[in-house]
Amino acid sequence: MSADEKTFPRDFTFGVATSAYQVEGGIENDWAEWERAGRLKEPHTRCGRAVDHWNRYEEDYGLAVDVGASAFRVSLEWARIEPERGRFDGAALEAYRERLLRMKARGLRPVVTLHHFTHPTWFHRETPWHTPASVDAFRAYVRACAPLLKGLEALLISLNEPMVVLLGGYLQGLLPPGFADGPKTMAALENMVRAHVAAREELQAVLGRVELGISQNMLCFTPDRWWHPLDHAAVRLGAHAYNHAFHEALVTGKLRVTMPGLASTRAEIPQARGSCEFIGVNYYSRAHLRFLPRYPFLAFQFRDRLGRGLTDIGWEDYPEGFGEILRETKRYGLPVWVTENGIDDRGGQRRPHFLHRHLEQVLAARAQGVDVRGYLYWSLLDNFEWLEGWGPRFGLYHVDFDTLERRPTPACAYFRAVAQGRRLIAPEALEAQPSAAR
Template sequence: MNAHVRTFPDSFTFGVATSAYQVEGGIENDWAEWERAGKLKEPHVRCGRGVDHWNRYEEDYGLALDVGASAFRMSLEWARIEPERGRIDGAVLEAYRERLLKMKARGLRPVVTLHHFTHPLWFHRDTPWHLPQSVEAFRAYVRACAPILRGLDALVISLNEPMVLLLGGYLQGLMPPGIADGAKMMAALGNMVRAHVAAREELQAALGHVEIGISQNTLAFAPDRSWNPLDRALVRLGAQAYNHSFHEVLVSGKLRVNMPGIGSTKQDIPGAKDSCDFIGVNYYTRAHLRFLPRPPFLSFQFRDKHGRGLTDIGWEVWPEGFGQVLRELKRYGLPVWVTENGIDDRGGERRPAYLREHLEQVLTARAEGVDVRGYLYWSLLDNFEWLEGWGPRFGLYHVDFETLERRPTPACQFYREVATTRRLPSLVPPSSATRPNLIIQPSAAR
């Protein structure tokens, strides 16, 4: 064997990721309401039928197997399960149970997300996250879901990217519930931690042992002006608040967040200490922070400082940042799962190189003692990308949004080779035109 070929152990899991609203179709929830209000970047865009995964799930399981996946991340849609407060739709629970059993039977380990951004229509009206009633509402939902996970050996994610939801929905007002209030954001943050604790309690009561964690969007941060001490200070504060505050409270039980000009909170949360069995990390890019002398006090920018070309959504390709955030997670002493990593590559030619560069970082982190157990590529399919609508294409499989035909991209062959041989082959990245520096607003694109 070539001494330069690096390998993954047989125990390492390769998989793919999806989320219910983005792929299933036919869901009536707070995001559907947001779309009707014309609040996406293109006001006429609707998710609608998604990519019809609700009806084509068995076909899509086959596509996952075809690229060598042995795990499949999906989410349960709260709005399907509890369309009215207190009314659980048993038929929907049975349908999700059937999907999970078929997934398991085909050799795909279920990775089940309980909350992936979306809410029933009643939630923000009756039990919004900034009120304590939200915790019991989430507890009741998880209690109803627990039986469908029995016997599956599922990896469970309580909350997907809580900091994205809080910043987008409670500070910038860019996503539901559309609030811009720092104090309410801090209250919601504490309640989402409590909701994770409640979910863990309910699943353990119903199922006994269960592996449960969160998936946290992580960014590599850099000062926009390396010489500026205020930019450098923002990087330290941003990394701590955005990347680490949620992890730290689930290890220590102490929630400590300080966001100058926005708000701060110090809370000791009962049950939060050691309430996480693994850390889920979603990584895409690096952000350059610049201090501003007046509100909002910082700018958030993606720059192509190394001439690699921005992705088609406008994000920097920075695999080194992936290695950085993985190494930073070592401090928690917990297993790490990469629950999302991917590229918006609308031509389909850049994805193999992106995959190779980021998988190289996983191997390096493992060699340095980070217990990375698995890698789930975002996403199996092109799908609806939140505020960005139908423009971005993150899928291993290209989807014709008119016919819904799934077609493999060049990355499918590469991912299959890595997943089945456990070897990371050499790859010459395709040439691509360097795009100019851009300054754009952050978006919830997963």
């Protein structure tokens, strides 16, 4: 890369990401119920106090500022705000408002997610996603939240990784609510698109102009057997359904999903057309797909065919796929935000190189005409990692889960150097400087 190709523009945003349940602590919701039912990989694992961000938020804002971040992604916890259907907790709303104001005062642009995987305990019983009542429930929740966003100029995300929620919770039964039902999956998908539209209407009514999108987990898919035509077909269908169907619905108003033998849908949702201002990309890895002649018809695996070593959670380290995904988003003609990208690196030594290779892909995509506006690293802190519990460590800051002490990993110095210098540098160059251990 030339010197110009290694430079980020002054208005490019470097930030960090979190979600409420994973960091705040003290939340009673559907995930807390899932844990008590023993549904995690380690059945006795509990999120509990998480990493106590609810009480340590000022400290954590300071950590974000110290690594050069100018944006901080958080989520609002629906279960705090509406613990019982129709009863909104004014104290919780005021507390979130105060936290967001303090964030902005520290020079951090709020990136606010309205739904990040979790639901109030009543939701799946009274208004599950496969019923139309879910749209009304989400509308009422967003209507209650909209006033606390006034004056923040926040980047807004209605739904985080809706396809993960649907495939995990509705098709595979691995996440709440634990269904394994194709027709319900497709009904829930359509309702989540409609819920995004409803959220947009409520936000615009209070805020006027909004910058609203979704945050979509996007995998780079490749055929497990390069010579097998059905593996190639699985990649085409899987990439469209998983990576693009939801965003296409928000851009065109047409929802199209084809998963032969599992679930499919065709729906016209005119109100969804043009209902997002940006494309949110969460990227972590590449997956190899293999067609199977019987149910579930598809095998999904992470492989280390390039010999780089899988990450500690078992995913392939494949930055080239990040570039592919970013280039694919060009089809939408919208700005792109990397709303999550990170590595489970329990030793802490791989992360600077991971950041370098992935930020290199951001610059390459920008050079090819992709309007990438910002990069949010997942995550600021080590935290509770859903079904995996407390094993994975994605944080720029290492957290001692007993004492909750936050300590910088080597990636902090690297992230800071790039974010403040607006220039991509090799980790080796920073490691050679005595100050790099700051």
